[in-house]
Amino acid sequence: MEEAISSSPSTRLALVTGGNKGIGLEVCRQLAGNGVTVILTARDETRGTAAVENLRALRLSNVIFHQLDITDGSSISRLSDFMKSRFGRLDILVNNAAFGGVEYARDPAYTSVTSEEELSGMDRDQRLEWLWINSQETYDAAKKGLQTNYYGTKYVIEALLPLLQASSDGRIVNVSSDFGLLRKRGAEARAERRWQTHRGEAGRAAGHVPEGL
Numbered sequence: 639m640e641e642a643i644s645s646s647p648s649t650r651l652a653l654v655t656g657g658n659k660g661i662g663l664e665v666c667r668q669l670a671g672n673g674v675t676v677i678l679t680a681r682d683e684t685r686g687t688a689a690v691e692n693l694r695a696l697r698l699s700n701v702i703f704h705q706l707d708i709t710d711g712s713s714i715s716r717l718s719d720f721m722k723s724r725f726g727r728l729d730i731l732v733n734n735a736a737f738g739g740v741e742y743a744r745d746p747a748y749t750s751v752t753s754e755e756e757l758s759g760m761d762r763d764q765r766l767e768w769l770w771i772n773s774q775e776t777y778d779a780a781k782k783g784l785q786t787n788y789y790g791t792k793y794v795i796e797a798l799l800p801l802l803q804a805s806s807d808g809r810i811v812n813v814s815s816d817f818g819l820l821r822k823r824g825a826e827a828r829a830e831r832r833w834q835t836h837r838g839e840a841g842r843a844a845g846h847v848p849e850g851l
């Protein structure tokens with residue numbers, strides 16, 4: 639099946655990190671549906687190949703899998719070598735893989751913020767409230783969040799940058815949350831901080847946030 643994948647310069651080539659589920663999988667589906675050749679990456683081979691099979695069942699044959707754990711240097715090198723030898727360029731890098739940076743109090747094994755059962759039917763504020771009540775900001779979770787979301791993403795960009803520069807129109811798309819918007823440096827940021835302060839006070843009252851934070 640992989641042999642059928644086009645690497646001609648006229649076909650756009652996108653690589654998505656954390657493409658096996660959630661927003662990453664939907665990004666892969668929409669890119670492939672628009673004629674872009676997609677390298678769907680996932681840290682777990684079984685989950686990644688299953689995602690590719692699901693997309694192929696939707697008649698999206700222009701998707702291939704490659705393993706990538708963004709916190710693992712040798713995994714990043716293997717992907718970069720594969721891209722160099724197989725395609726020699728990359729047009730779109732979608733940095734989607736991330737760790738939420740919190741631990742969930744209700745079920746320690748629960749690591750996704752996309753639970754349909756828990757979050758369906760809630761508006762944005764209700765979702766934030768649910769997350770606030772059910773999560774804990776621990777040192778270990780913050781460390782893992784930095785290792786994955788900042789350093790992991792940075793190392794992937796550094797490894798793939800020469801391939802993006804080899805493209806006539808290389809671009810990087812970083813998936814983030816609205817808390818990362820630069821425009822939130824002004825009045826909107828102050829309003830958001832007031833909301834955060836309010837949530838912090840409510841959290842402390844409920845015993846979720848230590849004094850001083």
Ligand SMILES: NC(=O)c1ccc[n+]([C@@H]2O[C@H](COP(=O)([O-])OP(=O)(O)OC[C@H]3O[C@@H](n4cnc5c(N)ncnc54)[C@H](OP(=O)(O)O)[C@@H]3O)[C@@H](O)[C@H]2O)c1
Nearest residue numbers: 656658659660661681707708709734735736750813814815
């Ligand atoms: N959902 C939201 O409401 C929301 C809001 C704001 C921002 N975002 C951002 O949107 C992006 C996707 O969110 P999502 O809700 O779709 O998350 P998700 O369902 O939890 O999916 C996260 C993806 O990242 C992968 N991943 C985690 N650590 C990785 C690592 N070390 N190496 C490679 N892949 C790794 C996961 O793989 P496994 O399946 O192996 O765990 C999974 O494929 C994230 O960047 C997130 O910050 C989401």
